[in-house]
Amino acid sequence: xxxxxxxxxxxxxxxxxxxxxxxxxxxxxxxxxxxxxxxxxxxxxxxxxxxxxxxxxxxxxxxxxxxxxxxxxxxxxxxxxxxxxxxxxxxxxxxxxxxxxxxxxxxxxxxxxxxxxxxxxxxxxxxxxxxxxxxxxxxxxxxxxxxxxxxxxxxxxxxxxxxxxxxxxxxxxxxxxxxxxxxxxxxxxxxxxxxxxxxxxxxxxxxxxxxxxxxxxxxxxxxxxxxxxxxxxxxxxxxxxxxxxxxxxxxxxxxxxxxxxxxxxxxxxxxxxxxxxxxx
Ligand SMILES: [Zn+2]
Ligand SMILES: [Zn+2]
Numbered sequence: 318x319x320x321x322x323x324x325x326x327x328x329x330x331x332x333x334x335x336x337x338x339x340x341x342x343x344x345x346x347x348x349x350x351x352x353x354x355x356x357x358x359x360x361x362x363x364x365x366x367x368x369x370x371x372x373x374x375x376x377x378x379x380x381x382x383x384x385x386x387x388x389x390x391x392x393x394x395x396x397x398x399x400x401x402x403x404x405x406x407x408x409x410x411x412x413x414x415x416x417x418x419x420x421x422x423x424x425x426x427x428x429x430x431x432x433x434x435x436x437x438x439x440x441x442x443x444x445x446x447x448x449x450x451x452x453x454x455x456x457x458x459x460x461x462x463x464x465x466x467x468x469x470x471x472x473x474x475x476x477x478x479x480x481x482x483x484x485x486x487x488x489x490x491x492x493x494x495x496x497x498x499x500x501x502x503x504x505x506x507x508x509x510x511x512x513x514x515x516x517x518x519x520x521x522x523x524x525x526x527x528x529x530x531x532x533x534x535x536x537x538x539x540x541x542x543x544x545x546x547x548x549x550x551x552x553x554x555x556x557x558x559x560x561x562x563x564x565x566x567x568x569x570x571x572x573x574x575x576x577x578x579x580x581x582x583x584x585x586x587x588x589x590x591x592x593x594x595x596x597x
Pocket of ligand 2: 432434435
């Protein structure tokens with residue numbers, strides 16, 4: 318029996334003879350149901366059209382993403398540590414070539430996901446790497462489309478995955494939305510891997526939203542809280558969830574200024590730069 322994959326959000330469901338009646342991720346107000354109607358694919362069908370490509374982003378950090386782009390188009394990250402490789406976030410497509418390459422790089426000691434949108438086919442990935450544990454914050458458990466014993470639901474505000482790898486719950490986009498702090502990143506100055514808990518904008522600023530496709534913002538106190546949670550963590554580089562969504566340098570300063578800009582925008586502050594007071 319195939320494990321059906323939603324073509325809009327890319328999340329995989331348990332093995333079944335027929336596709337699920339609907340997609341719980343797409344029916345949520347953070348996403349949307351395909352206007353042409355709910356559609357499904359399978360890994361076997363995808364193997365005819367897709368492949369994964371790898372790209373080194375800095376020493377010890379590699380991206381892996383599918384071509385052509387599928388569903389929401391995120392790429393995952395492979396973070397190396399003294400304890401082994403950790404996959405940060407996941408993608409829908411997996412084939413034997415991908416497994417061969419990652420095993421040649423040392424395999425995976427775990428998979429950590431920022432939030433349910435990026436679980437994708439994570440259970441199939443885990444099974445392909447010896448049932449390596451998958452970490453998702455417990456507050457997002459209700460959004461898991463393919464429950465499985467490999468899923469570990471962590472609680473609290475912080476989880477030390479390895480010597481230099483910490484998961485930090487920020488909330489916001491989802492109640493359990495998390496980021497990964499990699500202390501060895503950026504030549505030891507620290508890197509923050511954010512998925513879309515903190516979203517890199519096209520202009521290389523940052524934003525924080527309940528829904529990105531539906532453009533539903535978060536409130537100012539929630540964004541202030543995210544900034545306060547991340548304040549103690551040093552980082553120079555910030556990697557969002559897509560290939561081009563990276564802030565290579567001074568990312569902590571960018572975050573500070575973007576939070577102020579965001580709060581001014583959503584609170585209607587007269588300090589908003591460029592505002593003339595005109596309603597149009
Ligand atoms: Zn979906
Ligand atoms: Zn998301």
